[in-house]
Amino acid sequence: MDKPNWNQFRLYVITAEANHPGKTLADVMEQTLIGGAHIVQLRNKTGSRAEVLEQAKALRLLTRKYNVPLIINDYPDIVLETDADGVHLGQDDLPIAEARRLLGPDRIIGISTHNIGQALAAERDGADYIGVGPVFPTDTKPGRAAVSTSYVAEAARSISIPFVAIGGITPANVDEVLAAGAKRICSVSAIVGSPDPAATCRAFLQRIEAAEGKEAGRQKQLTVNGRAEQTNARTIEELVRQLGQQNKRLVVELDGVIVQRALWAETELRSGAAVELVQFVGGG
Amino acid sequence: MARQDETIWADRYSRQTRFAPIGEAGQRKLAGSSVLIVGVGALGASLAQHMVRAGVGEVRLVDRDFVEPSNLQRQVLFDEADALAMLPKAVAAANKLRGINNEVMITAEVADVNAANVSKLAEGVQLVLDGTDNAATRLLLSAVCFRQRIPFIYGGAAGAEGMSAVLLPGHTACLRCLIGGQEAAGGGDTCDTLGVLSPIIELIASMQAVEAVKWLTGNASAIRRTWLSVSLWPFRMRESAIPSGQAGCVYCGDQQSGRGATREDGEIKPEAEELESSILCGRDTVQVTLGRPFELERLAEQLEQSDCAVTVNKYLVRAQLSSGESLVLFPDGRALVQGTADKDRAVQLCRFYLAGQSTGRPKSKIGALADG
Numbered sequence: 303m304d305k306p307n308w309n310q311f312r313l314y315v316i317t318a319e320a321n322h323p324g325k326t327l328a329d330v331m332e333q334t335l336i337g338g339a340h341i342v343q344l345r346n347k348t349g350s351r352a353e354v355l356e357q358a359k360a361l362r363l364l365t366r367k368y369n370v371p372l373i374i375n376d377y378p379d380i381v382l383e384t385d386a387d388g389v390h391l392g393q394d395d396l397p398i399a400e401a402r403r404l405l406g407p408d409r410i411i412g413i414s415t416h417n418i419g420q421a422l423a424a425e426r427d428g429a430d431y432i433g434v435g436p437v438f439p440t441d442t443k444p445g446r447a448a449v450s451t452s453y454v455a456e457a458a459r460s461i462s463i464p465f466v467a468i469g470g471i472t473p474a475n476v477d478e479v480l481a482a483g484a485k486r487i488c489s490v491s492a493i494v495g496s497p498d499p500a501a502t503c504r505a506f507l508q509r510i511e512a513a514e515g516k517e518a519g520r521q522k523q524l525t526v527n528g529r530a531e532q533t534n535a536r537t538i539e540e541l542v543r544q545l546g547q548q549n550k551r552l553v554v555e556l557d558g559v560i561v562q563r564a565l566w567a568e569t570e571l572r573s574g575a576a577v578e579l580v581q582f583v584g585g586g
Numbered sequence: 587m588a589r590q591d592e593t594i595w596a597d598r599y600s601r602q603t604r605f606a607p608i609g610e611a612g613q614r615k616l617a618g619s620s621v622l623i624v625g626v627g628a629l630g631a632s633l634a635q636h637m638v639r640a641g642v643g644e645v646r647l648v649d650r651d652f653v654e655p656s657n658l659q660r661q662v663l664f665d666e667a668d669a670l671a672m673l674p675k676a677v678a679a680a681n682k683l684r685g686i687n688n689e690v691m692i693t694a695e696v697a698d699v700n701a702a703n704v705s706k707l708a709e710g711v712q713l714v715l716d717g718t719d720n721a722a723t724r725l726l727l728s729a730v731c732f733r734q735r736i737p738f739i740y741g742g743a744a745g746a747e748g749m750s751a752v753l754l755p756g757h758t759a760c761l762r763c764l765i766g767g768q769e770a771a772g773g774g775d776t777c778d779t780l781g782v783l784s785p786i787i788e789l790i791a792s793m794q795a796v797e798a799v800k801w802l803t804g805n806a807s808a809i810r811r812t813w814l815s816v817s818l819w820p821f822r823m824r825e826s827a828i829p830s831g832q833a834g835c836v837y838c839g840d841q842q843s844g845r846g847a848t849r850e851d852g853e854i855k856p857e858a859e860e861l862e863s864s865i866l867c868g869r870d871t872v873q874v875t876l877g878r879p880f881e882l883e884r885l886a887e888q889l890e891q892s893d894c895a896v897t898v899n900k901y902l903v904r905a906q907l908s909s910g911e912s913l914v915l916f917p918d919g920r921a922l923v924q925g926t927a928d929k930d931r932a933v934q935l936c937r938f939y940l941a942g943q944s945t946g947r948p949k950s951k952i953g954a955l956a957d958g
């Protein structure tokens with residue numbers, strides 16, 4: 303894949319022609335790209351293969367112009383034929399391993415997941431990213447129960463490949479999803495069904511950047527045992543836990559002075575602090 | 587031909603007294619002082635040698651273990667004959683030390699230091715030197731030292747790493763405040779798991795010994811006030827400042843008034859016992875403490891009748907059991923069960939072989955022994 307930073311995406315947009323009667327697919331999707339969409343998926347569950355192929359060719363030209371990856375829902379063969387960047391699979395589509403065999407190691411393979419078990423399985427099977435949802439009830443996928451932001455939080459804790467929250471997300475409720483730990487947002491009808499898709503994309507990106515700013519405010523740069531370490535640990539106790547050292551008997555030094563064991567929980571870390579964690583030597 | 591004793595030994599401390607901060611006055615202070623060394627393994631033997639050669643008036647040794655071949659690589663006071671004779675470490679060390687400096691009063695106690703005997707052992711000494719091999723006993727020693735307001739000089743070594751610090755009542759925090767008490771996990775690195783190189787022993791013992799000499803010669807202002815962490819392989823050395831006593835701590839709190847928050851009222855908390863059962867045993871030895879003292883001779887006969895291969899000396903009985911383990915029994919009522927790390931198994935063996943020797947079933951006071 304010639305887009306090494308594709309996984310830095312924040313806003314993922316999916317086509318839904320039924321949501322914009324009277325406007326062409328290409329026009330609407332160009333508006334999303336003008337608005338700043340980082341990745342585009344062609345999703346057409348009702349059209350013929352020939353129709354999907356034509357749309358894929360059109361979107362390939364468009365996304366090249368904006369240097370944005372194009373993902374095709376369901377059709378690995380169309381991915382290859384149009385030189386798209388990857389495929390998106392549902393739980394009932396072909397297995398990840400089979401898609402990988404067809405597409406080779408460099409194309410992107412994403413898959414929709416609806417619970418943490420599916421998410422962990424996808425990660426294990428070699429997916430490049432997963433969809434997490436539907437977070438809220440949505441008309442795009444009627445009949446599927448919403449999983450709520452608690453699954454988003456679970457994914458944020460347990461999944462290390464990129465995950466994108468999806469399903470009923472709008473500029474009005476996106477803060478809730480971001481607060482649950484999502485860093486990537488996907489929206490379908492709220493964007494392509496909007497009278498001004500570019501403005502809606504900008505509204506989403508503004509909320510995402512605001513959340514990133516808050517997160518960055520919590521991140522600190524520490525020196526731990528001589529090595530630079532980025533952490534959101536608030537106190538020494540939290541840092542020890544994050545580093546998995548809580549079951550060891552430690553001597554902890556902060557900026558040259560040992561911190562008493564009983565004060566770990568209340569000793570706050572500030573950016574730039576130097577921390578030494580040394581295991582107590584018990585032999586004699 | 588032979589000169590009088592006084593003349594022969596007149597120069598014994600000459601190179602030490604020529605060192606200006608000590609001088610003749612410092613030497614007299616050393617002669618008038620007494621120290622307790624707890625644990626006479628690697629660190630303890632080296633510390634004892636430093637104290638005895640330096641001319642400290644009284645050196646008290648206490649250790650619960652006996653000399654084995656695996657000790658000889660680093661425990662400087664012991665030799666092959668001690669290991670063959672299975673001498674208790676405190677006894678073997680005292681024998682050597684008396685030959686090094688007969689002017690020093692050396693007492694050797696073969697015992698496990700615990701909450702019941704620690705205050706008496708530390709009574710009247712000017713400082714306590716740490717030669718132990720576990721966090722639990724150190725916490726107990728720190729507690730008694732802060733209560734009796736005598737310095738505790740911590741040292742620990744494992745692998746090629748070591749640490750040392752002078753914990754000074756009225757000035758520094760106590761050990762429990764620094765590393766956590768019984769609620770804190772883990773005993774720290776031990777020689778059992780990491781092995782240990784003899785140079786780190788000598789380095790850490792030297793770090794402890796020099797601070798002891800400063801304190802005993804009246805050079806308290808020269809004492810190093812940092813926590814030293816050293817690795818010799820790869821080399822790394824680091825000093826960390828030690829905070830002062832923590833308000834609210836029963837041992838090091840309320841230092842301005844010159845006494846700990848508990849003053850005279852409380853018992854020393856028996857942290858050692860509560861922790862001991864949690865110490866992992868890398869050497870496959872479990873210590874079981876029975877109800878009352880053993881009569882070694884009678885015990886030896888009884889074990890021989892049970893078809894055990896029995897070795898006896900003045901200080902202990904060792905019985906090789908047919909099941910592969912061995913029991914090492916001390917007159918103070920302790921059994922070291924060698925060849926198992928399983929406490930239940932150790933208690934079971936003691937019950938079986940020592941029935942009738944103590945007040946019945948062994949108490950649940952079990953500790954795993956590190957190779958100190």
